[in-house]
Amino acid sequence: MKDDLDQEKTDESALHVMDGVDAPPALNPDLTFRSRVKIRRRPDAAALIDGVRRGDRVLLSQAITLIESERPEDRETAAQVLEAVMPEAGRSLRIGITGVPGVGKSTFIESFGLHLVEGGHKLAVLAVDPSSERSHGSILGDKTRMELLSRERNAYIRPTASGATLGGVARHTRETILLVEAAGFDRILIETVGVGQSEVIVHSMVDFFMLLSLPGAGDELQGMKRGIMEMADGIVITKADGDNIPRAKIAAADLNRALHLFPAREDGWTVPVRLTSAMTGEGLVELASLLEGYTEQMTEKGFFADRRRRQALFWMQQAIDEHLKQDFERTVAARREEIAGHVESGAINPFEAAERLIELYHEELRSRISNSDNA
Amino acid sequence: MKDDLDQEKTDESALHVMDGVDAPPALNPDLTFRSRVKIRRRPDAAALIDGVRRGDRVLLSQAITLIESERPEDRETAAQVLEAVMPEAGRSLRIGITGVPGVGKSTFIESFGLHLVEGGHKLAVLAVDPSSERSHGSILGDKTRMELLSRERNAYIRPTASGATLGGVARHTRETILLVEAAGFDRILIETVGVGQSEVIVHSMVDFFMLLSLPGAGDELQGMKRGIMEMADGIVITKADGDNIPRAKIAAADLNRALHLFPAREDGWTVPVRLTSAMTGEGLVELASLLEGYTEQMTEKGFFADRRRRQALFWMQQAIDEHLKQDFERTVAARREEIAGHVESGAINPFEAAERLIELYHEELRSRISNSDNA
Numbered sequence: 243m244k245d246d247l248d249q250e251k252t253d254e255s256a257l258h259v260m261d262g263v264d265a266p267p268a269l270n271p272d273l274t275f276r277s278r279v280k281i282r283r284r285p286d287a288a289a290l291i292d293g294v295r296r297g298d299r300v301l302l303s304q305a306i307t308l309i310e311s312e313r314p315e316d317r318e319t320a321a322q323v324l325e326a327v328m329p330e331a332g333r334s335l336r337i338g339i340t341g342v343p344g345v346g347k348s349t350f351i352e353s354f355g356l357h358l359v360e361g362g363h364k365l366a367v368l369a370v371d372p373s374s375e376r377s378h379g380s381i382l383g384d385k386t387r388m389e390l391l392s393r394e395r396n397a398y399i400r401p402t403a404s405g406a407t408l409g410g411v412a413r414h415t416r417e418t419i420l421l422v423e424a425a426g427f428d429r430i431l432i433e434t435v436g437v438g439q440s441e442v443i444v445h446s447m448v449d450f451f452m453l454l455s456l457p458g459a460g461d462e463l464q465g466m467k468r469g470i471m472e473m474a475d476g477i478v479i480t481k482a483d484g485d486n487i488p489r490a491k492i493a494a495a496d497l498n499r500a501l502h503l504f505p506a507r508e509d510g511w512t513v514p515v516r517l518t519s520a521m522t523g524e525g526l527v528e529l530a531s532l533l534e535g536y537t538e539q540m541t542e543k544g545f546f547a548d549r550r551r552r553q554a555l556f557w558m559q560q561a562i563d564e565h566l567k568q569d570f571e572r573t574v575a576a577r578r579e580e581i582a583g584h585v586e587s588g589a590i591n592p593f594e595a596a597e598r599l600i601e602l603y604h605e606e607l608r609s610r611i612s613n614s615d616n617a
Numbered sequence: 618m619k620d621d622l623d624q625e626k627t628d629e630s631a632l633h634v635m636d637g638v639d640a641p642p643a644l645n646p647d648l649t650f651r652s653r654v655k656i657r658r659r660p661d662a663a664a665l666i667d668g669v670r671r672g673d674r675v676l677l678s679q680a681i682t683l684i685e686s687e688r689p690e691d692r693e694t695a696a697q698v699l700e701a702v703m704p705e706a707g708r709s710l711r712i713g714i715t716g717v718p719g720v721g722k723s724t725f726i727e728s729f730g731l732h733l734v735e736g737g738h739k740l741a742v743l744a745v746d747p748s749s750e751r752s753h754g755s756i757l758g759d760k761t762r763m764e765l766l767s768r769e770r771n772a773y774i775r776p777t778a779s780g781a782t783l784g785g786v787a788r789h790t791r792e793t794i795l796l797v798e799a800a801g802f803d804r805i806l807i808e809t810v811g812v813g814q815s816e817v818i819v820h821s822m823v824d825f826f827m828l829l830s831l832p833g834a835g836d837e838l839q840g841m842k843r844g845i846m847e848m849a850d851g852i853v854i855t856k857a858d859g860d861n862i863p864r865a866k867i868a869a870a871d872l873n874r875a876l877h878l879f880p881a882r883e884d885g886w887t888v889p890v891r892l893t894s895a896m897t898g899e900g901l902v903e904l905a906s907l908l909e910g911y912t913e914q915m916t917e918k919g920f921f922a923d924r925r926r927r928q929a930l931f932w933m934q935q936a937i938d939e940h941l942k943q944d945f946e947r948t949v950a951a952r953r954e955e956i957a958g959h960v961e962s963g964a965i966n967p968f969e970a971a972e973r974l975i976e977l978y979h980e981e982l983r984s985r986i987s988n989s990d991n992a
Binding site: 586595 | 699700788792795846847874875878926931933934936938940941942956960961964965966968969970971972974982983987
């Protein structure tokens with residue numbers, strides 16, 4: 243933990259993936275020094291806004307950390323920063339990347355990312371992994387990974403957004419996207435390990451969702467999560483080199499056959515399957531131009547903006563639903579388990595049970611509100 | 618409408634599919650005769666409970682109609698009836714049936730249903746079609762369909778459960794299942810046209826979800842809704858007779874290949890693809906024994922009860938979520954569109970928008986509650 247506190251300046255060294263900068267101190271400074279001196283460890287909103295706009299990496303990292311904070315005063319500053327940079331946000335291609343463990347996501351991201359940077363793009367790499375805690379097990383936590391990419395001036399790598407809830411992670415990631423866009427990054431790769439609902443989260447915030455797959459036939463696909471193939475805008479077979487080539491081609495044929503079973507997409511896009519190799523560089527140029535072609539085609543027909551609009555409304559709705567649900571669950575917690583037990587045993591029917599819980603919720607709300615009115 | 622009012626006794630004729638029995642009168646009798654005489658068009662809870670238990674079809678139909686009513690006094694009686702018959706419910710195999718229009722669902726249900734009845738089962742056929750209104754366009758509304766089955770003493774056919782909302786339809790259907798089970802029906806076929814979310818609804822209330830498919834290769838599958846194949850516990854190719862047989866076999870191979878791409882199921886069940894023909898009777902015996910085998914295997918390993926428990930909790934949660942959502946939407950309706958517009962235009966970020974709407978909701982709740990306290 244102490245190491246982290248001193249890392250604020252390590253972005254000057256090209257050898258490190260940046261961690262968040264504000265691991266909280268062991269003692270709560272507000273508590274210790276209350277009413278004597280207000281300790282502010284971070285620049286204020288104006289400095290952050292200016293820093294993000296200039297593409298200052300230290301200030302960008304601090305702004306992201308601010309966004310991840312759950313402290314009410316931080317939330318307020320974060321809202322100011324976000325509102326100020328919104329006009330500069332949005333001008334990027336957001337690319338989600340998923341695949342089973344072992345598919346070589348980091349290696350792919352490094353080689354494809356380097357290719358994008360060499361092509362003149364500014365690249366940000368984010369990660370969504372709700373299951374990991376910062377610094378142990380985080381998918382981008384291993385600093386020996388993506389070493390070449392992390393040395394690039396025009397690449398910015400940020401480990402997993404933190405958050406206790408799925409909604410928290412989603413919010414942090416979505417807001418981080420806005421910040422890195424405002425900082426001038428025009429290509430964003432968002433990696434997910436595909437634990438639980440993380441693919442759905444990433445899929446719902448990207449313009450192009452890429453599924454990585456190993457060379458190998460049906461057997462490998464068996465490990466794929468249900469529904470994942472249907473979310474993909476493109477499938478990339480990794481490690482298509484040397485002895486793997488024939489198997490990679492069979493896998494591509496299998497995947498194409500499976501994709502053929504899905505109904506045609508509304509936006510007219512045909513999901514492509516491509517072979518790549520991080521080792522030989524095979525397929526990376528084609529993949530980059532595929533993405534350009536996709537963006538052009540979707541923008542022309544209005545589907546690009548459409549998808550983003552739908553995603554924004556989706557996240558608004560998600561945030562509302564999550565709030566309502568959490569408030570309900572907290573409020574009825576004491577009785578919920580008992581009533582759910584009766585439903586499980588078949589003693590009462592689920593709709594009756596729901597009505598009882600809702601009634602209870604209304605009673606609690608009423609007493610909560612009249613208590614606060616009397617206070 | 619007048620015709621419907623007089624149909625109460627037509628179940629004595631074997632030629633008709635029974636409609637609901639209590640289409641409401643054109644005038645509200647409670648309003649007209651208020652404080653003079655209370656008109657009750659229906660038997661009371663005790664009579665309904667007794668009737669359902671005895672398997673009396675008129676009273677069963679009346680109980681189902683009661684369940685579909687949204688009038689508060691009916692809801693109360695319905696809750697009493699359901700609570701009383703719960704102990705007798707549950708002892709059936711609930712089978713969901715879906716497939717694209719033209720696949721021959723009615724013909725399949727009639728021939729398979731007759732086979733089940735001949736095998737000594739008591740069969741109830743229900744339907745979920747949220748898009749249809751009673752008596753026009755209802756999928757079981759056409760009385761010339763399932764004519765043979767509707768003549769059977771041991772078959773009970775009930776048209777689409779009505780309900781303005783998806784949740785309403787779900788609730789009515791789920792509760793109808795409990796009633797027909799309590800009335801002694803031990804095989805329940807629940808047909809859905811597969812409009813919108815209706816498959817998800819049906820899938821979430823059955824023990825076995827059957828997807829009907831036409832003989833024909835990939836082209837036909839293209840019309841299949843996304844995700845539907847993954848929900849199936851079994852796939853049945855219809856019309857596998859005469860010249861269709863070779864194409865049916867190709868379709869089966871295609872489907873098997875596609876199924877092979879899905880990960881193995883937790884319950885160990887391998888989704889089968891079977892050929893049937895309503896015309897020749899091909900495959901119906903095998904299908905019935907497949908269902909027996911499935912039930913036995915799932916019961917033995919505890920997955921049968923597990924699935925029902927999970928479904929019950931799912932519906933409890935659904936009912937709660939729907940209530941919360943509706944209450945929220947109603948309450949913030951006046952400002953919602955404006956704020957959503959800002960999200961769509963990118964002026965504010967979706968999480969910020971959600972917070973504003975939630976704040977508004979709390980204010981409205983507070984004033985709603987203090988108004989009712991002052992009243």
